[in-house]
Every structure is written in structure tokens, then in C-alpha cells.
Amino acid sequence: MNASDTRCDVVSTLIMSWHVGSLREQDRNAFEQHLLFCPPCLAQSDKVGLALTALAELPVDPPPELLRRLAERTAPRPRGG
Amino acid sequence: MYWKFLRGGAHSPFTGFSWASRGGVWVTADAAELCIQGIHACRIADLPYWLSDELWEIELADPVREGEDKVVGSRARLVGRVVDWTEQMQRDLSEGCVRRTGLHAAEELRASGLSEEAAALEAGSLAELSAVVVAIAGRLPGRASRAAVKLCGYLQDAIEMVDVYPVATIAYIAARAANQRSGPAATNYYVLEREWQSGWLAENLRLAADL
Numbered sequence: 001m002n003a004s005d006t007r008c009d010v011v012s013t014l015i016m017s018w019h020v021g022s023l024r025e026q027d028r029n030a031f032e033q034h035l036l037f038c039p040p041c042l043a044q045s046d047k048v049g050l051a052l053t054a055l056a057e058l059p060v061d062p063p064p065e066l067l068r069r070l071a072e073r074t075a076p077r078p079r080g081g
Numbered sequence: 082m083y084w085k086f087l088r089g090g091a092h093s094p095f096t097g098f099s100w101a102s103r104g105g106v107w108v109t110a111d112a113a114e115l116c117i118q119g120i121h122a123c124r125i126a127d128l129p130y131w132l133s134d135e136l137w138e139i140e141l142a143d144p145v146r147e148g149e150d151k152v153v154g155s156r157a158r159l160v161g162r163v164v165d166w167t168e169q170m171q172r173d174l175s176e177g178c179v180r181r182t183g184l185h186a187a188e189e190l191r192a193s194g195l196s197e198e199a200a201a202l203e204a205g206s207l208a209e210l211s212a213v214v215v216a217i218a219g220r221l222p223g224r225a226s227r228a229a230v231k232l233c234g235y236l237q238d239a240i241e242m243v244d245v246y247p248v249a250t251i252a253y254i255a256a257r258a259a260n261q262r263s264g265p266a267a268t269n270y271y272v273l274e275r276e277w278q279s280g281w282l283a284e285n286l287r288l289a290a291d292l
Contacts, residue, residue, distance in 0.1 A: 003130070003150070004256065004257070004260065004271045018095075025118070028118070029148075029149075029150070029151070032094070032095055033130050033131070033150075035094070035095060036086075036094060036130075036131060036132060036133060036247075036249040037132075037247070037249040037250045037252070037253035038250070039246065039247065039250070042094075045095070046097075049096075049097065
């Protein structure tokens with residue numbers, strides 16, 4: 001992924017991966033630069049971060065089903081025309 | 082010395098790590114809240130890629146790894162805030178980027194033989210520019226190059242967004258717009274526009290390039 005040519009729908013699919021630290025360096029760089037010039041994607045990433053922080057504070061591990069649904073909710077959605 | 086952009090309240094842009102709570106003491110990258118890669122900072126040339134609300138001087142302990150558009154260290158401390166990076170200064174840079182987008186559009190119009198339209202883009206105030214570019218865009222089909230048409234589109238975007246989007250957005254639009262310029266294929270206009278932006282920041286914020 002090139003930092004000068006990232007699209008919101010691509011960035012949206014990478015939010016969970018960024019938060020768990022599994023992006024490659026070049027993709028992480030492009031992802032982070034995109035967040036700075038794209039307030040909607042930054043807000044979406046912030047929400048995921050808050051949700052993950054809340055989950056981490058639970059006394060038990062979150063069920064896989066909950067993590068799967070969270071990942072689904074951060075995936076890109078088709079946009080109406 | 083390096084620099085680091087932070088969100089309001091001295092928070093890291095992505096992790097939310099609070100630098101203010103560390104009060105200028107050395108912070109290590111293995112703190113849970115920080116990026117696993119290390120602590121990121123900017124040389125002057127890197128600044129346009131990471132624009133945000135607050136700009137700070139930051140000291141990184143050796144070793145410092147040099148990346149393409151950032152530097153990374155394992156220990157750092159904030160030295161002081163660049164107080165000239167105000168909302169007004171951010172607005173000034175945004176307007177400068179709109180102007181630059183207009184200049185790129187004007188040069189492509191001129192290359193298409195549309196000198197009158199080019200001059201109109203260069204002459205108008207920012208407030209007038211919106212109406213000017215809309216009027217010009219309506220006259221372009223069949224007369225202007227593809228690059229000129231695209232650049233007028235980017236200019237319209239930049240004008241519409243300058244009042245509501247952060248400076249990082251407008252600077253990005255300007256760099257993307259520059260990348261539409263016709264010219265030698267080997268010329269990276271995106272990078273050249275980022276270089277103009279870093280020069281603007283260095284001059285207007287009086288940043289000393291001692292590295």
C-alpha cells in the first residue's frame with residue numbers, strides 16, 4: 001500500500017490489524033498517514049481502539065464470537081450512490 | 082533535535098498515549114501504550130506527512146533509525162511545544178496549499194493555451210476562487226488537457242474543504258493534485274509538493290535544520 005494513494009475502503013479493512021500490531025511497516029505507515037488527513041477514518045480507528053481497550057479490561061478473555069463481530073463492524077460497507 | 086506532531090492535549094495521534102502526563106521525562110517505547118515499533122518523530126522534511134494539532138520538539142536517544150518519512154527511536158522526551166503552530170498558522174498553510182493547487186492548475190491551463198483562464202485562477206482572492214474555478218471548469222471540455230481538467234477538480238475539492246477539514250487534508254490534496262501534473266515521468270510531483278510544504282513549515286515556524 002502506497003501512502004500517497006490509500007483509499008478509505010482499504011484502510012477500513014486494516015484497522016483491526018493495526019490495533020493488534022500485525023501490519024507490515026510500509027502498510028502501517030500508509031495507514032497512519034491516511035488517518036491524519038481523513039478524519040472519518042481516524043474517528044473509526046479511535047472507536048475500535050476504545051472498544052479493544054474496554055475488552056482488555058474485562059476479567060475474562062472476550063469470546064471469539066465478539067471479536068469476530070467487532071472485526072465485521074470495522075470492515076468496509078458498500079456505499080449508496 | 083526532531084519534531085513530533087500530536088493531537089490536542091499532547092496525545093499521540095494514533096495510540097492516544099498522553100505525553101503531557103510524562104512531563105518531559107524520558108519515555109521508553111516498551112510502554113504498553115506506545116507503538117511496538119518505537120517512538121516516531123520527524124525531520125523537517127517529514128513534517129508534511131504527519132500534520133496534526135500540536136507540534137513539539139522531541140529528543141530521541143541513540144540509536145535513531147532513519148526511515149523514508151520518519152525517524153524511530155526507543156527512548157524519547159518532549160522538549161517543548163512549537164508555540165507558533167497555532168490554528169491561524171494551520172489555516173495559513175491550508176490556504177497556501179489551496180493556492181499551490183491553483184498554481185498547478187493554472188500552469189496546466191496555460192500549457193493548453195488557456196492563458197486567460199490561467200490568469201484568472203492566479204489573480205482571484207481565496208474567497209473569489211470558488212466561483213472562478215466553477216466558471217472555468219464549465220469551459221474546459223474539449224479545450225483543456227486531461228491534467229488541467231483534473232487539477233481544476235482538485236482545486237474545487239480543496240476550496241470546498243478548506244473551512245472544515247484539517248490542514249493535513251488540504252496538504253494531502255495539494256500533493257495529490259501536484260501529482261497530476263504533466264511532465265517528465267521520472268519527476269515525483271507528489272514528493273516535490275511535500276518538499277514545498279516542509280520548506281513552508283521550516284520558514285514560518287523558524288525550525289532549525291541542524292540535523
